[in-house]
Amino acid sequence: MTARPASARPGMRRRQLGRALTYVAATLLAAFVLAPIYLIAISALTPPEIALTQYPRPLVPTEISFDTIRFFLDAAGVVDAFWRSVYVGIITLVLALLIGAPAGYAIARYAFRGRETYRLLVLSTRAFPVVILAIPLAVTYIRLGINDSIIGVALMHTALALPFAILITSSVFISVPRELEEAAQTLGCHPIQAFLRVSLPLALPGLAAAAIFTWVISWNDVFAASILTLREPTLPARVLTSLTQSRITFQFAAGFIMLIPSIVVIFFIRRYLLGLWGRVVK
Amino acid sequence: MAEIRLEGVTKLFRQVRAVDEVTLTIAEGEFMVLLGPSGCGKTTLLRSIAGLEQLDAGRVLIGGQDVTYLPPRKRNIAMVFQSYAVFPHMTVFDNIAFGLRMHRTPRSDIQRQVQQAAELLHIENLLERYPSQTSGGQRQRIAVARALAMEPQVLLMDEPLSNLDALLRLEARAELKRLLNEIGSTTIYVTHDQVEAMSMGDRVAVMRAGKLVQVDEPLTIYQRPADRFVGGFIGNPPMNFLRVTVESRDGALVAVMPDAGEVPVDGADGLGDRTGSLLMGIRAEDIHVEGGSRSPGLRGQVLVIEPLGSHNLVTLRLGAAQVKATTRPDERLDVDQEVRLGIDASRIRWLDVEREVALADDTEIGPGAGLGEIGPSELASEKE
Numbered sequence: 001m002t003a004r005p006a007s008a009r010p011g012m013r014r015r016q017l018g019r020a021l022t023y024v025a026a027t028l029l030a031a032f033v034l035a036p037i038y039l040i041a042i043s044a045l046t047p048p049e050i051a052l053t054q055y056p057r058p059l060v061p062t063e064i065s066f067d068t069i070r071f072f073l074d075a076a077g078v079v080d081a082f083w084r085s086v087y088v089g090i091i092t093l094v095l096a097l098l099i100g101a102p103a104g105y106a107i108a109r110y111a112f113r114g115r116e117t118y119r120l121l122v123l124s125t126r127a128f129p130v131v132i133l134a135i136p137l138a139v140t141y142i143r144l145g146i147n148d149s150i151i152g153v154a155l156m157h158t159a160l161a162l163p164f165a166i167l168i169t170s171s172v173f174i175s176v177p178r179e180l181e182e183a184a185q186t187l188g189c190h191p192i193q194a195f196l197r198v199s200l201p202l203a204l205p206g207l208a209a210a211a212i213f214t215w216v217i218s219w220n221d222v223f224a225a226s227i228l229t230l231r232e233p234t235l236p237a238r239v240l241t242s243l244t245q246s247r248i249t250f251q252f253a254a255g256f257i258m259l260i261p262s263i264v265v266i267f268f269i270r271r272y273l274l275g276l277w278g279r280v281v282k
Numbered sequence: 283m284a285e286i287r288l289e290g291v292t293k294l295f296r297q298v299r300a301v302d303e304v305t306l307t308i309a310e311g312e313f314m315v316l317l318g319p320s321g322c323g324k325t326t327l328l329r330s331i332a333g334l335e336q337l338d339a340g341r342v343l344i345g346g347q348d349v350t351y352l353p354p355r356k357r358n359i360a361m362v363f364q365s366y367a368v369f370p371h372m373t374v375f376d377n378i379a380f381g382l383r384m385h386r387t388p389r390s391d392i393q394r395q396v397q398q399a400a401e402l403l404h405i406e407n408l409l410e411r412y413p414s415q416t417s418g419g420q421r422q423r424i425a426v427a428r429a430l431a432m433e434p435q436v437l438l439m440d441e442p443l444s445n446l447d448a449l450l451r452l453e454a455r456a457e458l459k460r461l462l463n464e465i466g467s468t469t470i471y472v473t474h475d476q477v478e479a480m481s482m483g484d485r486v487a488v489m490r491a492g493k494l495v496q497v498d499e500p501l502t503i504y505q506r507p508a509d510r511f512v513g514g515f516i517g518n519p520p521m522n523f524l525r526v527t528v529e530s531r532d533g534a535l536v537a538v539m540p541d542a543g544e545v546p547v548d549g550a551d552g553l554g555d556r557t558g559s560l561l562m563g564i565r566a567e568d569i570h571v572e573g574g575s576r577s578p579g580l581r582g583q584v585l586v587i588e589p590l591g592s593h594n595l596v597t598l599r600l601g602a603a604q605v606k607a608t609t610r611p612d613e614r615l616d617v618d619q620e621v622r623l624g625i626d627a628s629r630i631r632w633l634d635v636e637r638e639v640a641l642a643d644d645t646e647i648g649p650g651a652g653l654g655e656i657g658p659s660e661l662a663s664e665k666e
Contacts, residue, residue: 177365177367179363179365179367180367180369182334182354182361182363182367183361183363183367183369184369184380185333185334185353185354185355186332186333186334186354186355186359186360186361186438187355187360187380187381187384187428187432188355188381188384188385188432189355189384190353190355191353193384198369198371201371202370202371
């Protein structure tokens with residue numbers, strides 16, 4: 001220790017300081033995201049009489065109770081709406097990736113006439129506010145007879161999520177070197193086999209990210225779901241209809257229930273993401 | 283093992299002729315090097331043979347079979363990529379076994395063939411690792427092992443050593459040469475490194491702007507370049523090119539440089555009875571630098587002396603031209619010293635002044651035009 005030259009110390013101290021600052025920043029960011037989640041969670045889990053009367057609420061729950069949540073789940077149509085939202089999310093995820101991934105792959109791999117225009121066009125669909133589309137959309141849905149249905153909402157959500165799915169997957173496939181596929185072809189693969197055995201496994205982490213994103217877009221969507229459903233709403237649409245007339249505990253419980261699937265999905269896919277990236281990235 | 287025939291192979295990228303009517307036959311078991319500066323089309327040609335590029339004209343035959351329209355997987359080739367293209371999500375074993383599995387080789391054979399290939403390249407101890415746990419040199423070996431495990435008829439290599447550092451490259455070069463000698467498969471090897479080309483190839487095909495410029499054994503290319511480009515590209519230092527007038531004097535030929543005197547060139551090859559203005563190509567080691575100013579030869583002045591250990595590289599001024607010559611390391615010369623240059627007439631390569639192309643004498647190929655004749659017949663006669 002004593003033998004260390006004096007000049008090394010300021011540099012090291014600066015590095016330690018930088019590290020400390022990084023941690024502080026990370027903690028603040030995490031708190032920014034986690035604090036509301038935590039507050040909603042404890043509010044939803046404290047007995048309703050405490051949650052309603054005590055103010056400010058205790059930061060550490062003294063008593064856990066599922067009364068609030070049970071109350072919310074017992075409200076008419078909430079459980080059905082919850083499962084409807086899950087199904088819509090899953091269908092959206094599958095459709096968006098089934099359509100988006102090949103499109104992203106094409107943009108990444110092939111130089112074709114109008115590629116840049118296509119890329120821009122894909123994005124520009126999002127510049128078109130859904131509000132303007134609302135009435136024609138509802139009319140079209142009613143005419144087609146897919147209003148108030150899971151598949152109807154899923155189709156709309158797919159349309160909303162597709163631009164992101166395409167752009168994310170294309171950047172994912174760009175990062176997988178083309179030479180790997182070519183090598184697989186020289187080693188006996190049909191181009192499709194080369195894709196399935198080499199590009200797809202390498203792209204999976206990125207595709208998983210696209211999947212999370214798609215699912216979250218669908219799960220969070222209120223507007224399209226509210227327009228397209230009436231008697232069979234998704235969870236956000238169902239919550240929205242009674243939000244203003246309900247007790248604050250109901251709102252806490254709704255917020256909490258809506259958070260859970262997102263957190264589960266993100267945790268599940270994230271572990272998978274890190275597992276793959278940890279191995280693939282040099 | 284198979285013979286490869288390329289017939290008028292042409293590949294366009296929009297308007298650019300990346301590969302321009304290349305006709306070439308590579309004999310069974312031959313090690314052919316495609317050499318050229320970057321962008322000359324050598325990699326595109328290799329990819330065309332692999333089936334990774336669709337030809338715009340011409341045919342590719344491997345082992346007598348027309349494979350022009352066959353996809354890579356049906357060509358019985360294996361390729362080593364410049365970036366190695368080792369699959370990062372598979373272990374080294376799975377990488378090497380990949381091709382065998384695709385060809386539905388029985389499991390026991392896979393085990394054996396992977397083991398053999400790994401042993402050839404001394405990477406048996408890496409089989410359980412992932413590529414990210416190996417070094418660049420090891421990855422290069424994995425890529426070669428993966429290609430060799432397929433026991434392909436044709437081995438294609440795209441600058442396999444260019445991503446290694448200098449020392450490792452030297453080692454890998456000798457190793458690869460030994461290995462390929464042992465296996466004896468038909469190999470096409472792309473490189474822009476002329477030393478690699480010279481030291482490894484049975485024959486070297488020099489390319490420029492999509493065309494073959496010269497196809498010959500390395501030494502022939504070095505000593506008898508087909509044109510100024512090849513002479514300048516191959517060898518370090520590049521060949522010297524001096525503009526001279528050849529005159530017949532008392533039955534003997536001399537090359538005259540207006541501002542540097544003259545030098546006898548009797549016995550020079552390929553001159554025939556041509557006299558007049560010509561381009562004289564001469565290698566640095568075929569120029570003899572004489573310190574005394576009374577000996578015959580071209581008058582020169584020493585500009586730079588670079589001692590390189592085994593020899594000295596001397597840059598000299600001859601009138602308006604500059605010439606590089608090598609001298610023995612113990613030769614005493616000073617900067618600015620007046621010297622005389624003798625030239626080994628039998629080593630001179632005569633070029634046409636306008637076209638900068640070797641005088642048509644005994645060259646196997648007429649550069650530019652007449653590429654059609656580089657065929658096996660010629661090869662055969664050369665070897666007999």
